[in-house]
Amino acid sequence: EPEVTQTPSHQVTQMGQEVILRCVPISNHLYFYWYRQILGQKVEFLVSFYNNEISEKSEIFDDQFSVERPDGSNFTLKIRSTKLEDSAMYFCASSVEPNTGELFFGEGSRLTVL
């Protein structure tokens, strides 16, 4: 069964460092998403991406964050100058169609900022 894969599963970084989280969406999916979950809190929407551009983003997704689809398979989330409060589980998701709610999620990348 096709699945969304994320790397790394866990990354520890120092405050102020740049981090890139990688995702390989399901191959025939066209819509890509990043969500995050801070420990003990709700899963929160960060950004959606379609046709090589951001289609929607939340207030959380400020200039510190960027997304890119550098090739035909990867979808990346870059966090510049990480802060302690960026520590969270980051989930990548993909879907065939937008706005259906039927997202396929990866296992998540746990980011710990020290």
Added chain:
Amino acid sequence: AQSVTQLDSHVSVSEGTPVLLRCNYSSSYSPSLFWYVQHPNKGLQLLLKYTSAATLVKGINGFEAEFKKSETSFHLTKPSAHMSDAAEYFCVVRGNTPLVFGKGTRLSVIA
């Protein structure tokens, strides 16, 4: 704005007994509602969805949920719990925004 409230952070049941995970929603639109499940060290998986068709929705692994507009509820049920049901369950709403998640309910199943 859309929101969901999961009324229990942790539910513990014995194997073979019914499961009830409660969710209330708030939406100014006719909502689409979902339940997602996350098993340990796994990604979030769609269990079932409600999109204004039948109010009783059947999902995978014997789970079902009933949309009750009068009660603004979308509770998840299963007649008989199995050990493999132990996981985190998220009630999710989609209105005119991206998915909005509840805080999750951790289901423990006792042998």
